[in-house]
Amino acid sequence: MNSAERSIIQDIQLAPQGRLKMNWAKKHMPVLNRLREKLIVEKPLTGKKVTICLHLEAKTACLAELIRDAGAEVTICGSNPLSTQDDVCAALASEGVTVYAKYNPTPDEIKYYLTLSLENLPDLIIDDGGDLVSLLHSERPDLMRNIKGGCEETTTGILRLRALEKNGELRFPMVAVNEAFSKFLFDNRYGTGQSVWDGINRTTNLVVAGKTVVVVGYGWCGRGVALRAKGLGARVIVTEVDAINAAEAHMDGFSVMPIAEAAKYGDYFITVTGNKNVINGAHYPYMKDGAILANAGHFDIEINKEDLLAQSTSHQLVRNNITEYVMEDGRRIYLLADGRLVNLAAGDGHPVEIMDMTFGLQTLCLLYISENYRKIGPHVIDVPYQIDEQVARYHLEAIGVHIDTLTNEQRKYQESWRL
Ligand code: ADE
Numbered sequence: 001m002n003s004a005e006r007s008i009i010q011d012i013q014l015a016p017q018g019r020l021k022m023n024w025a026k027k028h029m030p031v032l033n034r035l036r037e038k039l040i041v042e043k044p045l046t047g048k049k050v051t052i053c054l055h056l057e058a059k060t061a062c063l064a065e066l067i068r069d070a071g072a073e074v075t076i077c078g079s080n081p082l083s084t085q086d087d088v089c090a091a092l093a094s095e096g097v098t099v100y101a102k103y104n105p106t107p108d109e110i111k112y113y114l115t116l117s118l119e120n121l122p123d124l125i126i127d128d129g130g131d132l133v134s135l136l137h138s139e140r141p142d143l144m145r146n147i148k149g150g151c152e153e154t155t156t157g158i159l160r161l162r163a164l165e166k167n168g169e170l171r172f173p174m175v176a177v178n179e180a181f182s183k184f185l186f187d188n189r190y191g192t193g194q195s196v197w198d199g200i201n202r203t204t205n206l207v208v209a210g211k212t213v214v215v216v217g218y219g220w221c222g223r224g225v226a227l228r229a230k231g232l233g234a235r236v237i238v239t240e241v242d243a244i245n246a247a248e249a250h251m252d253g254f255s256v257m258p259i260a261e262a263a264k265y266g267d268y269f270i271t272v273t274g275n276k277n278v279i280n281g282a283h284y285p286y287m288k289d290g291a292i293l294a295n296a297g298h299f300d301i302e303i304n305k306e307d308l309l310a311q312s313t314s315h316q317l318v319r320n321n322i323t324e325y326v327m328e329d330g331r332r333i334y335l336l337a338d339g340r341l342v343n344l345a346a347g348d349g350h351p352v353e354i355m356d357m358t359f360g361l362q363t364l365c366l367l368y369i370s371e372n373y374r375k376i377g378p379h380v381i382d383v384p385y386q387i388d389e390q391v392a393r394y395h396l397e398a399i400g401v402h403i404d405t406l407t408n409e410q411r412k413y414q415e416s417w418r419l
Helices: 012-027 030-042 058-069 086-093 107-118 131-137 155-166 181-204 220-231 243-251 305-311 352-376 385-399 408-415
Strands: 049-054 073-078 098-100 124-127 149-152 174-176 212-216 235-239 268-271 292-295 312-319 322-327 332-336 380-382
Touching: 012 058, 012 086, 012 352, 030 058, 030 352, 030 385, 049 058, 049 107, 049 131, 058 073, 058 086, 058 352, 073 107, 086 098, 098 107, 107 131, 124 131, 124 352, 131 149, 131 155, 149 155, 149 352, 155 174, 155 380, 174 352, 181 220, 181 268, 181 292, 181 332, 181 352, 181 385, 212 220, 220 235, 220 243, 220 268, 305 312, 305 322, 305 332, 352 385
Parallel strands: 049 073, 049 124, 073 098, 124 149, 149 174, 174 380, 212 235, 212 268, 268 292, 292 332
Antiparallel strands: 312 322, 322 332
16 A cells, blocks of 8 residues: 555645645755755665654645655655645655545544544654644553654643653653754744734734734743734734743833733734633633634643533624624624634644754754764753754854854863953
8 A cells, every 4th residue: 555545634735735835835845955965865764664643734735745755655644634735645645655645634533633644653742732643652562662762842832741750651762852942942032923913914804003912921832922023003002921031022122911910902802821811700700802822832622612612692604714702792703713823723724944954953852862862861850061062053054144264262261261
């Protein structure tokens, strides 16, 4: 059976359309293209099975292809029901990658696809949000027989990994890709900052200038979302639970207040916390008629949908990806993309050049784990600094930006304790 026959996807006929999307992305991914030149010759992953669970859109498909080009047998599933693009799945399935994914699957299908992706007993994994790792460590430990280790993409996934490690239950090493400088400074901040507004704006077609935007959470993603809201001409309010982040938001020029107070001011509310119920039934009664709610955190748990449903008299889809909830007093509250990651469920995810850096990190970290898993053991490790720096250097070279080098005198000065 070839990969197209093995795959479970919506429609293989969509492959040419998916290929066009991938070609566009590939043209703008110089870091991956540079890695390909070496890996396609050396094929360091020959004989290895790699299972990937990521948002299945064009940039991710370019990563899967690169890992295939490095010699691996690649299987992939989606990491969010609304972020999978069926045409991209078809393109990948027709080119040697086994795909188990469809747009908007049922919860049972999601579980089935995750399980199928692991049933070939992979050597290495790339996870997003910890779905593969948690299935392996809870219900299907039998499928981790061959696993050497893997990489995790997100803050949410790393929290789960660290909890497993703390309990002494983590069974293989995982690299915390999200914690690399070349990841969070660019992907989380500029990637999320741009893609969240891209998703919101293409979905609503409304003006942001002059509106009040409430950004819930001021981590690296929240910083990006707030910065771009300001650039679009909004008044920005930040809500936080962390005193240092709150002080930073204040000095960055944003109003800072509790969400219970911000609830009455916002035209847009955007959650970027990684935590649950940060907007809930205590806040809806104070919101303005027409308030728009969007989530940019990994899971659809940040905006409490049950409370919204319970406090409304009716709801309906009024435009693609916009659900209108009519509240008991007649106010209308709009939820985008059903509270799922708005940048991926209502857009195409982060800009290509940003994911090029992130996926450059993923590739190099996967190779690192493949070579070093024995000496690392079952721990969550940071991205080695040389890999982090290498990705930034490849990116700078690709965009034609040059930097200076320390002189010997400067290096000695830096390394010495004598002045
Ligand atoms: N495209 C693929 N993976 C993504 C991610 N984690 N965030 C945004 N865009 C993406």
